[in-house]
Amino acid sequence: MEKSPAQEPDKSGKTHEQTVTNNVPVSGQRPDQGAAPTNDHYDNGGKGDADKRIMEAPDTLGAKHKFPVLAQPPEEFTGLKLGKPFKTAAGVEAVLKSMQFSWGEAGLVRGTHALTKLNQKDGFDCSSCAWPDPDDHRSVAEFCENGAKATASDTDHRTIGPDFFAQHSVADLSRFTDRDLNNAGRITHPMVLRPGTTHYTPISWPEAFRIVADELNALQSPDEAAFYTSGKVPNEPAYAYQLFVREFGTNNLPDCSNMCHESSGAALTNTTGLGKGSVTLNDFYEAEVIIIMGQNPGTNHPRMLTALQKAKRNGAKIIAVNPLMEAGLNHFKNPQDFMNPLRAIGTLVGDGTQITDLWLQVRVNGDMAVLRGIMKYLFEAEENNPGQVIDYDFIKEYTAHFDEFKEEILNTSWEDIEEMGGIPRQQLLDAANIIANKKKIITCWAMGLTQQKNAVYSIGEIVNLHLIKGAVGIPGAGLCPVRGHSNVQGDRTMGIWERPSPQFLDALENEFDFSPPREHGLDSVESAKAMHDGRIKVFMSFGGNFLSAMPDTEFIAECMRKQRLTVFIAPKLNRGHLVTGETSLLLPCLVRSEVDNQKTGQQFVTCENSMGVVSMSKGILKPLEGDMLSETAIVCGIALTTLEGRTKTDWVAMTENYDVIRNHIERTIPGFEKFNEKVRHPGGFYLPNGPRERKFTTDNAKANFTVTEMKKHTVEPDQLVLFSLRSHDQFNTTVYDYNDRYRGVYGERRVIFMNPRDMKERGIKERQLVNITSHFEGQKRMAERFVAIPYDMPKGNCGAYYPEMNVLVPVASVADVSNQPTSKWVVVTVEPVAEILPEGTTKTERIAVPA
16 A cells, blocks of 8 residues: 555644533533543443354373473462551552652663653543543642553663563563563563473564465455454554454454453443443432442552542442452541641641441442342332332333332342352341432442453342432432553443444444455354364454453463464563463553553554543653554554555554544444544543433333342352452553551462451461362362461452462353453362461471361
C-alpha cells in the first residue's frame, strides 16, 4: 500500500480545544450522555454453545521436573513474617509506600513528575484500576498506592536489552520469582526466540513483522490463530487490533474480560440491556445505602475508599458482604485529610473513617442465598408496611417477570438460605432493615462474585434487589460492577470480543470495505482448549499474561508449547513470555506515561472507566533509550505486513495520526459522535447508558427480573472450598513485592489462609507446610509446600494468592452461562507435611505429624 498523508495532521495530539465549558454534572445531577445506545458487546443469551469438554488433567507435579522452563512460580520460600491484620486502610504508610515504589523504580525526578500528572485532565490515565476520576476538581495527588505502584512499574528506569537476554536463558529466567521478572526492567529491543534455541536474541522490527505475517498467512484457516488482549490496552490500539484480526478473517479475540467480568456482562445484558454499570461517581455522594459484595477496595480499588468516605460523611450506610473483613472494608484514613488542618490530627492518631456498618461474612458462593434472605425480609416488611418498602409503581411501568420472581423468592426455604450463605437470619434481618425504607441504593461487586460457580445467578439477584426497590435510573442509585484493568471496559466497547453483533460487523464492513467473519470466535477458555487440540497454531498476546492469568497453569503451558508461533506485545517481562511456541517474539512497546511522537506530532490515546467516561490520556515522560514502538504502531505494522494487498484500510494514516482511528470509531460505534471534539474537553465525556435513564434496551424493552433456582454446590466432609486472592503488593498477575501488609503477611506469597478450626481438625499448625489437591469430575491437580496461616474466614473455606494457586483451578470449571473460570470455587483437600517454616527464614524444619 502506498503511504498516504494523515488527515488533519495539525490537530494530532493537540489539546488546545480544551475549555472549561465541558458539561460536568454536579452531585445529584445526571450527566449529558447522548441518546444513542452504545455497543457493550455482551451476549444476553450467555454462552450456551461454549465448549464444555472437561479436558484431561495435566501432571501438575511432574511438569516441574519434565520441562526446563517452569510454568509455575518457583517454590523456594522468601522469608515469611507474620503480623496482625490491619484494621485501617491507607494512611501515612500508604503515602510512604507510594513514594518508595515510585522513587525506587522510576527514580526521584521521573517518578515524581509522573505522579503529578497521573489521572489529571492534562496528564495520563492510570494503567491499573478503572475507578473513575472526579468530573470536576481533582486533587494534586489524584492517585492511590496501587496506582503509584503501577505507574512506578510502568515508568521503571531500569532496562533489559540484548545483553540481558544473552546472559539469561528462558529456563534461567523461569526460575526468577514473578516479582524479580517484573523488576528486571523495561524491554528495550524486539527479541526473537528461534526454534531449538534457549535465548531470546535481537531482531529488527521489519523482520519481526514478516515472521508474524508469514506464519499467519501459512495457516489453512484464519481460525487457526487466537488474538488475546489485556485490559490495559487503550481504545485506539484496541480498535486497530480487532480491525486487523477481523480483516485477517477470524473472531478469535479472547480477552481478560472473559476471566474477570464476563459474568457481570452476561447477567446485566439480559436484565437491564447493558453489560455495564448504571451509576456515576457522583451517585455515591447521594447514596443512602451502599452494598459491597465480593470486593476488596483497600487493595484492588483504593481510590474507591475516598468515595465511600464521602458517602459516609453524607449519611450513607454501608453493608459489606465478603468472606474476609478486609482493611478497606473496615476503616479508612484518607491521605488527603493530612493536608486539612481540621482533620489532620484526628486522621493521624485515630482509626480514620469507619466504612462498614454491617459485615455479612458470607461463605464462598453463598451470596445468592444472602440476597434471597434479604429480599424475603423485604417482602415481609412490605406486608407489614404496605406501599413503603417495595416500589410497585416502578415494577409495573419498567419491569417484567415480577410475579414469577416473587414466587421463587417466597418459596426458597430459610434452611437453604442459612446453609448456603452461612449468615444467621438475624444478620439478614439487620441488612433488610437498613435497606427497607431506602431507595438510593448502590451495589458494587468485583471478582469475588464473578468467579463463583453461581456468579451470573448471584448478579441477577443483585439486579432483582434493585428492581424491587426501584433503585436504578435515579440519582444516588444503581448497579456498579467494579472493573480491574483501566480500559478493560473500553476494550469491549471497541469490539474486543469473540461474539460481535451483526450491527457492529455491518458497520465495519461499510467503513472499511471488507467482509468481516460472521462466525462466533473463541473466548479464553475455548481458545485454550483449541490450542491444546492443535486447532490453534499461532497465539498473539497484546499485553497481559495469559499463562498466569488463566486457570490450570500446566494445562495452559501445554497449550503454549504446542504453538508454531507465540507473539507478545509488552513493555516488561513476565512468566507468560517464557513458556512459548516453537518461535516466539517479544515486541516492546511504549507505556501510557511516555510521550508518543508520530509523524504528525505527539499523540494521545483514550480510555473508558468503570462508569462509562471516555477521557484523554497523554504521555508526559521522555521514552527510555531503545527501540520500542507505540502499541498502535506495532499493531498497524503487523496488519500492514500481514494483509498487504488484501486490505483497503490506511494503516499508515492510523499510525501517523490517532485522530484518524477516532474518526473510524465515531462512524462505527454508537455513542462516539464528535469523538475527536468531545474527548478534548477536560475530563472527557459520558457514553450513552440506557439503564441510567430507565431506558432498558432488552428484547422486551423492560428490566427483567431473574427467576433462577438456587443451586447448592456441596463438598465432601474432608473437603474445603479454595478461592483466589491478590496480595497488597500485586495488581492482577503483576507482583511488585512479597508483602500483604493489610493481612499481616510479609516476605512470602506461597501461603494458604485457613479457618483455625479447619486447621485443628486436620492437625495443621501455624506455619506448617501443606500439600493441596483439587478435585473436579474425578480429576486431581496438586500443589506442594504451601505455608498454612490461620485467618478469620468462614469454616470450610480457604484462600491463596494467584497466580500460585491457579495450577489447582481446572480449565473446565466455569460459571454457568458466562463460561468464566471459577477461581473462587475450587474444591480441595489439604494435607499436612512434616515441616514448618520458622519466622523470617527460608529453610523449613522437620516436625512430627500425628498419625
